[in-house]
Amino acid sequence: MIPVSKPLLDEKELGQITEVINSGMLAQGPKVKKFEDDFAKYIGTKHAIATNSGSAALHVGLLSAGIGRGDEVITTPFTFIATANSILYCNAKPVFADVNEGDFNIDPAKIEEKITSKTKALLAVHLYGQPCNMDKITDICNKHNLSLIEDACQAHGAEFNDQKVGSFGTGCFSFYPTKNMTTGEGGMITTNSDEIAKKARIIRNHGSQKQYFHEMLGYNYRMTDIAAAIGISQLKKLESFIEKRISNANYMTNHLQKIKGIIPPKTFNNRRHVFNQYTIRITDDFPVNRGEIEKVLKSNDIGYGIYYPLPINRQPIYEKSNNDNFPVSERLCNEVISLPIHPSLDESDLDNICTVIEGI
């Protein structure tokens, strides 16, 4: 069986965990501090603040930018539910703008028409590890004075014009086991702003800087030292993981681009796509529909994912308050399928996947 994703851990992580267990300090402590310092250095931001999930990072990221009741936040409907939910957690309103089919990310040409006097922030998602067009996105945010929050939960190490995503605005990362690096569960906020960093640290810890004094509403969103210990060694391996993902993705594209009806993921000269997912589109020109491809992959023990089958605006808790429609997202929901390219796959695995698809 070839799974669609697989975390890679070994005795390096075990050694780190053993250190934590021997120290007796299991909750947030020195390992979290070290992981934050290492991660900030990697992304190129002044600060990094660890949380216990990517969803918590998004929630804290928005709160730290001052998002609250009555505010509108523009985002994409073609993403994981946590992106939009984090806006609801703040009692703010998600306003969706459709994506473009070239990079699957929010279409800069469709953002400005969604801006109202209530719009406070843009929550951009670097989906599958492909950076958004950050030139256009930062221009729009500057012009309209919007806070920029980046959902980089799938995009550790992705770059636009040689700058890491998560450093353009407030970056939010996840370390769930399917991501490019893991801590089991975990997240991180990255920022160059002293003020946002300070607020994020307070919100993460029950609104408190000084023990048992609580200056605002906060949460227990702290990361454990055990998770941070895993993160410290995963971060050291991240670049080698990414390089393997990129070469696996290139290998797949070289084979699949010859097949009529398959559109492999696009790459851009000034963007580093880190391929958390390798997602192809199946168009009407392909001899069978996506459901048939799923059956063939299943019967050949090849894992795959449909990320995502339904745009967020049509999920039950969103559909009542959204009567816009998003034709590009709708179409992509019906066309996309993600294939395994994780770093533990070798050429024979990739060959096997391509041969099975070519045979359909």
Ligand SMILES: *Cc1c(COP(=O)(O)O)cnc(C)c1O
């Ligand atoms: C994984 C993910 C999240 C949430 O991260 P968790 O760590 O699972 O809470 C948010 N947004 C996107 C795009 C993701 O892929």
